[in-house]
Each structure stands twice: as structure tokens, then as C-alpha cells.
Amino acid sequence: MSVKLATPGVYIDEKNAFPSSVVAVPTAVPAFIGYTEKTTRNGQSLVNAPVRISSLKEFHDTFGRGFIPSFQVRENLSGEGFDFEVGGKSYDVALEAKSRFLLYDSIRLFFANGGNACYVISAGSYYKKVEKSVAVVDPKDDKKPAEKTKVQVTQANAITKSALEAGIEVLRSEQEPTMLVIPEAVMLSKEDCFALQQAMLKHCGLDTKSRFAILDVYDGHSARTYDNKDVITSFRENLGNNYLNYGAAYYPWLRTSIVQSEEVNFSNIANKEFLVEILERETKETIGDGKRAEELKVEIRKIKDDNVNIESLSQTLLMSSGVYKAILDSMRTQLNILPPSAGVAGIYTAVDNTRGVWKAPANVGYASVVTPAVKITHEDQEDLNVTISGKSINAIRTFVGDGILVWGARTLDGNSKDWRYVNVRRTLIFVEQSIKAAARTYVFEPNTPNTWLLIRSMINSFLSDLWRQGALVGTTPEQAFQVEVGLGTTMTADDVLDGVMRITVRLAVSRPAEFIVITFEQKVQEA
Structure with missing residues (x-):
């Protein structure tokens, strides 16, 4: 800028000696989309509103906690794969349909594996209110015909593709997120799951070109069968062929320790009458008909009391009933089977922060995991890693002396020499976005x-x-x-x-x- 010289004197003209600098953009900020307990804050809706958090406490304060799942205790007529036996009969504990949401436990797995700042987009609440018609009898005249009236009842919401896709759409207006994770995609039907995962890849590879999708294999808790029902073959055939270098998939699902023993008790059992019947039968078998048995039966019958102290009664039953302990163990085991994507996002974050985005996020230990749901051998991984279609699946394996490791670093575009590796794709995204932001100055x-x-x-x-x-x-x-x-x-x-x-x-x-x-x-x- 020229200085106007009109009045005699000394003038200062400062000039920049150095060019502007490129500021490195964040590389490890995942965006999670899923269902939450709370969907409002200060009177404002949180549905489809990206919220940045940096700790599990912030998630609790903003979105609440996990869904309370419901189980059924039922007789196992096959006599195989049962959870416990009473009186010569086999029984198992089954999770009820529409009684599972994965986002909360996945967020916990994310933070347990090195996760830090992230975005959460609520797709809706766990519950919804519906109107039902009920017959009401006049207490003063029981001979009078019952009148029907409508009442509002609360029931579990259904996970839908449209709600999760809406979260992807609003994410387009956010600049900071660099990863996209939707753990509840695998809770949809197979067709909807693959359609949603294709939308995730399209969002990352076409709409923004600045994000990386971490995908879970549908039914990834099942072992491979190598036939037309094989989970990996189904995943590869239904995922499509577009924008594959903007995503990676991991297999198998994980048996974690995220859900603790105190988080499940008899209140999670829907058919409490049947539970009481079984526990009383166990008491008769193990103790008999004495005074101690009657005292224990009194405690068991409190299960049906809505006003009972749940924690205290649960501890009493745990100390006196092996069947009750087996039921709790079964519930916890089922709830702890989680898809790996959120934990992988945490590993990406930890590796980026300690080594850099250019370090492959592999050969890294997986925290809060007991064991992979499926054991993968050296030979099993050959087809996962290298396949004719190029759709590489990264394995999570157990190694003696090393524990559970992420043992793969390939994108879904495994046949591409340019974009075969996760760290190469993510490094280029990092460099491109950093230079793009700096060049805007000019x-x-x-x-x-x-x-x-x-x-x-x-x-x-x-x-x-x-x-x-x-x-x-x-x-x-x-x-x-x-x-x-x-x-x-x-x-x-x-x-x-x-x-x-x-x-x-x-x-x-x-x-x-x-x-x-x-x-x-x-x-x-x-x-």
C-alpha cells in the first residue's frame, strides 16, 4: 500500500516478509448418527442437529444414557445352546425384537479406545408415544357396557433408514467432521443397511470429498459359511462399486466389556411371572421346603412388585440363586456384542494424535474387548484382505501375547494402487483440505x-x-x-x-x- 506523502516528516511502511501459512485441519473428528434418550435441550430439538462433544459426560448431559432393553426367559425345546437348566428342562434368555439401540454403547467404545472430540446427530428418541383404544368400565355400574377411550402409551421406537439418512444430509453443512460412523445401520433390514452404507460412501466421496466412512459388516457376529449366505460375500455383492476408496470395513463384531454387570437385573425381564416360577422351582430343588426356602420365595415374589428396591433385591437374588446369575450373565453377554466401527474411529483418533494421520491405523490393540465374535485365522484373512472384487475387509484378530489387534489397513478399493490403504486416502484428504482452506486467502x-x-x-x-x-x-x-x-x-x-x-x-x-x-x-x- 502506497503512503500518502504530503506533510514533511517520517513515515513507517511495514511489509510482510513471509507468506501466509497452511494451517493443518483436524483429521480425527468422527460424526456419529443414531438414536438417543434425550432429543431436546433447553426447549430446542436435538433431532438432526449436529452437537460437538469431547467426553462421555458431555454425551450424558446432552443426550442421556442407553436404552433399557427387554428380554424374555423361555424354554429351549431343542436342548442346545441353552443358558441354564432347572428341573431337567433347558431355558434361554432372548432379547426382544426392537429392544436394542447401539449408539450409546458404541460411543462408550469410541472413548474407551482413544476417542476425543466428535459430533453426535440424534436421529430420534428411543421411545415414541402412540394412541391406543382401551375399554373403561364404570366403577359405579359394572353392568353398563364398557366405553372405549383413547390413551397415550409409550413404546420403543423403530430404527429407520430415512431417519438415519436425514442425519447424513444435515452433516453436509458441517465443516469439521472427518469421519462418518453409523453403528445402528446394522440394525436395519439387510436391504436398508446396504442402501444406507452406500449413502455414507456417497456423502464422503462425492458430496464432501473430505470424510471417510467406517462401515460394519451386516450380521458380522456370524462366522463365514462360504456359500450364498456368507456374510462377507453378501456385504461385497450388495455394497455397490462407487466411492469405495472413501471407506473401510471391519470384521468381525466384538464381544466387549462395555456393559457392566450392574446395568442389568430382573427389571429387564418382560415375563416376570415366568421368571418367578423358574426361580421358585430352583429354590425347591436346591433348598427344599423349609423355612429358609419360604423366606427366599418371599424375596423372589417381590420381583413382581413395581415399588421394590431393584438394586437391593437383585443383590439378594445374586447371592442365593445360580439361575438368576446365569440369566444376568446371558443378558450382559448379548448386550456386549457390538459392531466395531465406533471403536475403530477411536483407534483412528489415537493413532492420528500420537503418530499422525499418515500412520496406518493397524497393529493397534483394541480396548474394552474380551474377544472377537468370530475367530479369524491366517488362512481366513487371505480372502478378507485380497479378493478379485477388490473390496478388502479389515480383520480384527487375537494374537497370543499381543491381545486383540486391528489387523488390516485397506480401504474398500483394495485393487487400486492409488487408494488401497486407509492412511493414504486420509492423508490426501488432510493435505487437500488444509491447502484448500489456506488458498482461500488468495x-x-x-x-x-x-x-x-x-x-x-x-x-x-x-x-x-x-x-x-x-x-x-x-x-x-x-x-x-x-x-x-x-x-x-x-x-x-x-x-x-x-x-x-x-x-x-x-x-x-x-x-x-x-x-x-x-x-x-x-x-x-x-x-
């Missing part, structure tokens, strides 16, 4: 060599820092990256006349050593 600046020099210097400085941190490969910066901008190299005279500035950036992104081959050869003994 919009409407003169399209001249001076501006080109400033932009090139700015990008060179940013990439040099990444090279020194190990994100780019090369013994010198010139081998690791190249930045070109200017007339005759990236632009023509027509480009300048049209107001177009073209910048070309070439990168040598580090790739993981996925296969380490060690050759041993015997050497002849020397004299």
Missing part, C-alpha cells in the same frame, strides 16, 4: 507471478513440515513433493484471462509395510 488476489510465488512458498513450507514428520517419502524434499503454479506450467494465457489459477501438487505419501518377507538361507561353514 481468492480475488491478482493472478500474477508474485501471487504464484507466495502460494508456492506457502504450500512448500507446509509440505516440508509433513516430510520432516515422516508423512512423505524421499531423502530430500524435492523427492517427496513438487508444487507447480504458473503460466506455461499449470496455466495457459486463456486460464489467466478467465480468472483461473491452477496449482499442481505431487506427493509421495508413505505406505505401510503390509507384507514383510524375511528370507533365510543357510551358509556353508567357513574354514
Whole structure:
């Protein structure tokens, strides 16, 4: 800027010696979409409203806690796979349909594995109010015909594809999230699950090009059958072929320790009358008909009392009934089977914060997990990792001495040499978005060599820092990256006349050593 010189004196004219800098954008900010206990805050709806949180406490304060699931105790007529026996009969504990929501437990798994800041989008509440017609009898005249009246009752909501898709749509207006996770996608029908996962990939690879989808395998708690009902084959055939390098899938589901023993008790059993009957039968078998048995039966019958102290009675039953303990263990085991995507998002976050987004998020321990739901061997993983379709599935495996590890780092585009690895795709997203945000400073600046020099210097400085941190490969910066901008190299005279500035950036992104081959050869003994 020129200084107006009119009055005699000394004038100061400061000039910037350095170009603007590229500020690194966040790389590990997942967005979770799912159902929550609370859907309002301060009178405002939270449905389809992205909320940023950074701890489990913030989730509790804003969205509440988990859904209270309902189970049925029933006789097992097959005599196989039962949970307990009483009087020579087998019984199992079954989770009722529409009695499971996964977001809350998945968020807990995310924070347990290194998760930090994230966005949560509520797709709706666990419950909904519906009107039902009931017959009301006049207490003063029981001979009078009952009159029907409508009352509001609360019942469990249904997880729908449209509600979860609406969450994806509102996420387009948010700039910060870099990952997309929808754990409850696997609770939909198979067709709706795959349609939603395709929408996730489209959102990441077309609508924003700045996010990465972490997917779960439908029915991923089941072992492979290698036939037309095989869970991996079904996943690959139904996922589609678009935007695959913007997502990764993990298998199998996990048996976790997220749900603690104190979170389940007899109040989770829907058919309490049957539960009381079974526990009384057990008491007769183990204790008999004495005074102690009658005292215990009195306690057992309190299960049907709505005003009983649940915690105290549950502890009493635990100390006196092996069947009751088996029922609680079964409920907890079923609730602790979770899809891995949220925990993987936590691992991405931990690796990004400690090593950088360019480090492959693999060979990393999985916290709060007892065991994978399916045991995967070396041979089993061959088809998961390398397949004709290229849709690689990352395995979660158990290794003696190392525990449970994420043992794969491929995107769903495993046949692409450009985008085969998760860290390469995410590193490019990071570099692209960082440079894009910095280049916005130069919009409407003169399209001249001076501006080109400033932009090139700015990008060179940013990439040099990444090279020194190990994100780019090369013994010198010139081998690791190249930045070109200017007339005759990236632009023509027509480009300048049209107001177009073209910048070309070439990168040598580090790739993981996925296969380490060690050759041993015997050497002849020397004299």
C-alpha cells in the first residue's frame, strides 16, 4: 500500500516478509448418527442437529444414557445352546425384537479406545408415544357396557433408514467432521443397511470429498459359511462399486466389556411371572421346603412388585440363586456384542494424535474387548484382505501375547494402487483440505507471478513440515513433493484471462509395510 506523502516528516511502511501459512485441519473428528434418550435441550430439538462433544459426560448431559432393553426367559425345546437348566428342562434368555439401540454403547467404545472430540446427530428418541383404544368400565355400574377411550402409551421406537439418512444430509453443512460412523445401520433390514452404507460412501466421496466412512459388516457376529449366505460375500455383492476408496470395513463384531454387570437385573425381564416360577422351582430343588426356602420365595415374589428396591433385591437374588446369575450373565453377554466401527474411529483418533494421520491405523490393540465374535485365522484373512472384487475387509484378530489387534489397513478399493490403504486416502484428504482452506486467502488476489510465488512458498513450507514428520517419502524434499503454479506450467494465457489459477501438487505419501518377507538361507561353514 502506497503512503500518502504530503506533510514533511517520517513515515513507517511495514511489509510482510513471509507468506501466509497452511494451517493443518483436524483429521480425527468422527460424526456419529443414531438414536438417543434425550432429543431436546433447553426447549430446542436435538433431532438432526449436529452437537460437538469431547467426553462421555458431555454425551450424558446432552443426550442421556442407553436404552433399557427387554428380554424374555423361555424354554429351549431343542436342548442346545441353552443358558441354564432347572428341573431337567433347558431355558434361554432372548432379547426382544426392537429392544436394542447401539449408539450409546458404541460411543462408550469410541472413548474407551482413544476417542476425543466428535459430533453426535440424534436421529430420534428411543421411545415414541402412540394412541391406543382401551375399554373403561364404570366403577359405579359394572353392568353398563364398557366405553372405549383413547390413551397415550409409550413404546420403543423403530430404527429407520430415512431417519438415519436425514442425519447424513444435515452433516453436509458441517465443516469439521472427518469421519462418518453409523453403528445402528446394522440394525436395519439387510436391504436398508446396504442402501444406507452406500449413502455414507456417497456423502464422503462425492458430496464432501473430505470424510471417510467406517462401515460394519451386516450380521458380522456370524462366522463365514462360504456359500450364498456368507456374510462377507453378501456385504461385497450388495455394497455397490462407487466411492469405495472413501471407506473401510471391519470384521468381525466384538464381544466387549462395555456393559457392566450392574446395568442389568430382573427389571429387564418382560415375563416376570415366568421368571418367578423358574426361580421358585430352583429354590425347591436346591433348598427344599423349609423355612429358609419360604423366606427366599418371599424375596423372589417381590420381583413382581413395581415399588421394590431393584438394586437391593437383585443383590439378594445374586447371592442365593445360580439361575438368576446365569440369566444376568446371558443378558450382559448379548448386550456386549457390538459392531466395531465406533471403536475403530477411536483407534483412528489415537493413532492420528500420537503418530499422525499418515500412520496406518493397524497393529493397534483394541480396548474394552474380551474377544472377537468370530475367530479369524491366517488362512481366513487371505480372502478378507485380497479378493478379485477388490473390496478388502479389515480383520480384527487375537494374537497370543499381543491381545486383540486391528489387523488390516485397506480401504474398500483394495485393487487400486492409488487408494488401497486407509492412511493414504486420509492423508490426501488432510493435505487437500488444509491447502484448500489456506488458498482461500488468495481468492480475488491478482493472478500474477508474485501471487504464484507466495502460494508456492506457502504450500512448500507446509509440505516440508509433513516430510520432516515422516508423512512423505524421499531423502530430500524435492523427492517427496513438487508444487507447480504458473503460466506455461499449470496455466495457459486463456486460464489467466478467465480468472483461473491452477496449482499442481505431487506427493509421495508413505505406505505401510503390509507384507514383510524375511528370507533365510543357510551358509556353508567357513574354514
